[in-house]
Amino acid sequence: MAQPVSANIRAAEGFNTCELCSRRSGKGWSFAFKKPVTEGDANAGEIIKCSRCAIRHRPMVRRSLLVALTVGTVLTLLNQGDILFAGEWKSAMYWKIPLTYCVPFLVATYGALTNSRR
Ligand SMILES: [Zn+2]
Numbered sequence: 001m002a003q004p005v006s007a008n009i010r011a012a013e014g015f016n017t018c019e020l021c022s023r024r025s026g027k028g029w030s031f032a033f034k035k036p037v038t039e040g041d042a043n044a045g046e047i048i049k050c051s052r053c054a055i056r057h058r059p060m061v062r063r064s065l066l067v068a069l070t071v072g073t074v075l076t077l078l079n080q081g082d083i084l085f086a087g088e089w090k091s092a093m094y095w096k097i098p099l100t101y102c103v104p105f106l107v108a109t110y111g112a113l114t115n116s117r118r
Contacts, residue, residue: 016118018050025050031116033057048118060112067108072101 016030017023031054035047049057076084076097083090 016048016050018053019047020049020053023050023052028117030054030118031057031113032118033060033116054113054116055109060109064105064108064112068101068105071104075100075104 015024015026018025018030029051031049031051032046033049033054034045054060079100080093080097083093
């Protein structure tokens with residue numbers, strides 16, 4: 001049985017291995033997230049994920065959705081509030097309002113991935 005390779009050795013070799021799917025990813029394309037500390041774990045407190053697994057990291061997605069809900073609602077009220085409260089619904093709002101929620105989601109996700117990049 002192979003011994004787990006420490007994060008320092010992996011970084012020195014120029015690649016990281018995803019702990020979920022075992023896919024290798026180069027420098028800048030692997031991401032480290034906090035994980036619950038367990039005894040005897042060489043990489044205690046940190047889990048390395050490839051980009052495909054990182055964009056599905058549940059705590060990050062949950063936090064981004066919360067940011068999108070909060071910021072998107074405020075921006076929608078600021079930008080479209082007068083039209084909404086007047087009772088008018090223009091066809092352009094079918095794409096404007098969803099986009100207003102998408103922007104903070106993407107910004108929060110991009111920020112989280114940038115901060116966790118290895
Ligand atoms: Zn992966």
